[in-house]
Amino acid sequence: MSDQEHNLAPLQSRKEDVIFYRAESEIGTLLPFKVYRWNRAGGSIRDHTHDYFQIWYVVKGEFIHTINQHTYSMVKGNIFVIPPYAVHRVDLVPGQDIDIIGCEFLPHFIDEQYQPHSGGKDSFDYSYLEQFMLDEEHVTPKLALSGETDLEVSRLLHDMLDEFQSGKRYYELVLKANLLKLMSVIMREMARQSGQSNEEDERVEKFRELMTAAIHYIHEHYNEELRLEKLCRKFSISKSYFCALFKRFTGKTYNDYLIDYRVHQAAAMLIDTDMTVTDICFQVGFNDVPYFSRVFKRQTGVTPTHFKKNASSV
DSSP, X not given: OOTTSOOOOOOOSOTTOXXXXXXXXXXXXXXXXXXXXXXXXXXXXXEEEESSEXXXXXXXXXXXXXXXXXXXXXXXXXXXXXXXTOOEEEEEOTTOOOEEEEEEEOHHHHOTTOOTTOOOOOSHHHHHHHTTOOOTTTSOOOEEOOHHHHHHHHHHHHHHHHHHHHOOTXXXXXXXXXXXXXXXXXXXXXXXXXXXXXXXHHHHHHTHHHHHHHHHXXXXXTTSOOOHHHXXXXXXXXXXXXXXXXXXXXXXXXXXXXXXXXXXXXXXHHHHOOOOHHHHHHHTTOSOHHHHHHHHHHHHSSOHHHHHHHOOBO
């Protein structure tokens, strides 16, 4: 198998297992980025998660994408962006000719300052990437592209594939530049399809620095008692206005965002450490284990104990 071909190892676990793919085996260690062409037919990729971002763009054919217990038919011109630790699955249509361009990368390929479990995300690139750091419930599972947008996305991915395969000098910089452009095109299309107005966009941009600082503060103190009132006092903004801006900027309420972030951190710790579920519960800012277990299951579909046991590397 070439290093441009996606490595999907045979799945030998029980049906209810959550398969975990690690970047070190799926992407490699030399460059935290990979782009590939995938054109296999038949079969499925069971419920799985990974510690890296995954983008799939359909060039030809059809497959079924399932996330948050909803299914979506993905056809030519459709694309999705899946963040780390989101659980999803893919079912391929038997006998269907399929052609997918896939792109996978770790967050620090976009932002070298990004480190797992770290609150020090104080750069523009992470703020940019943060808009895709969502749980399964809020991920856009299917984005239908058309016209010039579809052509631009297709061109960018084909250029990235050529650049990755050639490995010319400075290809890493070209890949990062094209990836940032690709994600900006996707964000613009998502905003257009959701009906966001230019006036709203301008308001968000005006307060981007403040909201970015607030998000960074959440990342630094998520494991503490982080009341909304305290955050509003710190940034000298009214509670109602902060909530409106925060929802517009992140797509979530403050409480939902904080809980989602804590669950993401917990998922990473369940996989990467030997800590107990109870210790992780308190480590990420929850103060009640049964409540933590309920929230974690609501977000991921499985309990923390089940996730820790079954989200093993294959």
